[in-house]
Amino acid sequence: MLIGIPHVLSPELLKLLMEMGHGDEIVLADANFPAASHAQRLVRSDGHAIPELLDAMLKLFPLDSYVDKPAALMQVVAGDSVETPIWDTYAAIIQERSGVADPFETVERFAFYERARRAYAIIATGERAPYANVILKKGVIT
Template structure:
């Protein structure tokens, strides 16, 4: 344990966040996402929900200001009637932590999977909300 770092941030996740460079992406994957089969680096955060983890990460992790949309969500599959209220939770957390009001790019499901395979890491969570997967793009640390 350390001062100022949420206990939700495991040593492994902290290491991954520190290793990442400008433009690298990390996926916060819901419980249904095929994280283990898609990850170059897999971080287990089983039992944790993404909103709480997102808030803890954004206290340490700058979102990329050099791109129009530094975060991405998986687009609802056409014909699926699922609702995505969790996106509003994410938006509120991101706006509170970064000031970015419209952070999301919506990515088609299979394109999202391909992008996740190229991400620096995938964090497998216990999130049960549908379409709760989230990609974050890292910025530079400005002194």
């Protein structure tokens, strides 16, 4: 155990966050996402929800300030009537931790999958909210 490190961040996840460089992307994947088949590096975090992981990560992880939108969400598929209140939760966490007021771009479902394949790592979570997947682009420490 270490002082100041959120308990939801496993040693494996901390190692990946440290290895990532400026512009690398990491996916926080919900429980329905095909994480194992898409990941170059996979971290299992099945017992945790994405908001708690996002909040913990952003205590240590800078978002990229050189891009307009340092985070991406999977666009709701046309005709799907699902609501996405978790996106507001993410926005509030990002605003509080990084100061970015409008961090998201939305990415079409299959384009999101392709982008996830290129990501540095995917964190498979236990998040059950629909369309809860989010990609974060790492920034620099200033």
